[in-house]
Amino acid sequence: MTGCDIAIIGAGMAGASLAAAIGTRARVALIEAEAHPGYHATGRSAAFWSEIYGGPGVQPLTTASGPFLRDPPADYGAESFLVPRGELWIARAGDSTPLDSLESEFADSEVAMERRAPGAMVSGIRPDWSEGLFVPSCTDIDVARLHQAFLKVARRSGTELRCDSPLVAAERRAASGWRLTLGRGEVLEAAILVNAAGAWADPVAAIAGASPLGIRPYRRTVLQLRVDPPAPDSLPLVQDAHGGFYFKPEPGGRLWLSPHDETPMAPGDVAPDEIDVALAIDRLQQVVDWRIAAVERKWAGLRSFAPDRLPVYGFAPDCRDFFWFAGQGGFGIQTAPAAAWIGAALLLDTPLPAMVQNVDVARYAPERFRIQR
Known part of the structure; x- marks a missing residue:
């Protein structure tokens, strides 16, 4: 049995970007059910960055991601991920x-x-x-290169990527956090379980005993x-x-x-x-x-x-140490940097970085569905 601080379920753009944003501040395991990351939504994107795609509720995340995507740090390759299009x-x-x-x-x-x-x-x-x-302002976006850059930075920071490892069971133990059973019988312990499973977000929640959100x-x-x-x-x-x-x-x-x-x-x-x-x-x-x-x-x-077509970032109100990072619709790639910065800050209980300080993070919290019910 091995252990980590944070286990992220799903190694597509959402999970990979979050792992990269956490960096060396936590021991991270990135768990992917498929043989390689990005097989489903990430690998089949139409590949554009549009500030108005997804509506006004998504635009702040897209706009905040723009500077990073246009001029990424050196450890992401330093070459822009965007090409002007209109x-x-x-x-x-x-x-x-x-x-x-x-x-x-x-x-x-x-x-x-x-x-x-x-x-x-x-x-x-x-x-x-x-x-x-x-x-x-609309541009093309190099999805494959962006995804690989996030994975590369995450691995350099110590993230352990495990493919062919679907989540089979998740047991919450009061003293030691989560006991996760993966495909082929592997067992992993984690303090926090992150649900970045895309289309499988609600099934993963059900496995962990958290209430599905209707994603x-x-x-x-x-x-x-x-x-x-x-x-x-x-x-x-x-x-x-x-x-x-x-x-x-x-x-x-x-x-x-x-x-x-x-x-x-x-x-x-x-x-x-x-x-x-x-x-x-x-x-x-x-x-x-x-x-x-x-x-x-x-x-x-x-x-x-999600039912309101906005992403969901935050700890589940009904399941301690279960973190939602899902519901990104068709805008998950163009918002990935901002989403990852927000997710990392919430997970690690640190201040929001300057790039997203003006984003109303509360509008994306999972509690909004609990209030509606």
Whole structure:
């Protein structure tokens, strides 16, 4: 039997970033059920950083993460994880209401927005898509390199990564903290158990005897298309203001396209449904006059949301030494640095670092669900 101060369940972006933020201040074990970290949500991200994606409740976390992602410390490689892209929200002629709502929602923030004619930014867009709102701060994000950087920093700080180790049982012992049984019968003792299990967050809570919060996984589909004419590198991320699709360019003139689907699913390895693939293509063809030469790839991943669609950071009110770090939805990667700083401060009972001192951490506490019940 081995022991640690903090056992983090899940080695995706959430768990890896938290382990890196804790650093040498605690003995950490990073527990992953799969053969390698980031297999599910992290490895299937559409890879963009948007300050308004996820809504006003998520924006402070995204904005606070920006400086780190643009100019990371030397131990993270010192090369920016972000590449400028820009983001254009579009709507049909005479349908400016959703764009007006976006402007209103973020009026009190410092996120820059400006009205733009979609035809001036997207060649081949059909004339009836004439309403546009441009957010210049949006960027592409190098998800794989960011995840690997967090894992590397965590390991250098002493974190022990254990893959192929699903959590089988968790027993809370008054004197010694948690006794965790992992796959293949391995036993680990930990003072604190952190639930960073993504789509498996509620099942992990049930194993530990904590009340589930209603965090539900949803399937999101993405296609890689070869289009004619090729998608220009200068194309912004294009989002339907009504949430029906988004697309962005990829190297070689390719296009990543999603129907923005959210289909409730059980936790597990998911694949795209052909209906969603067809729906995505149909919606794209209603927007642009490009010819789809080939569907080169298609995949799906899980995005997990709490009932109010905000993340959950903090100790469970009904289960001592059980820490929630889950419910990051589709914004867990772009908010990872800020979330990790907050999580580390709460876990170690230290002041919030300067980067997140202006974030209202209480709005993400698990107690909010207990009050609602």
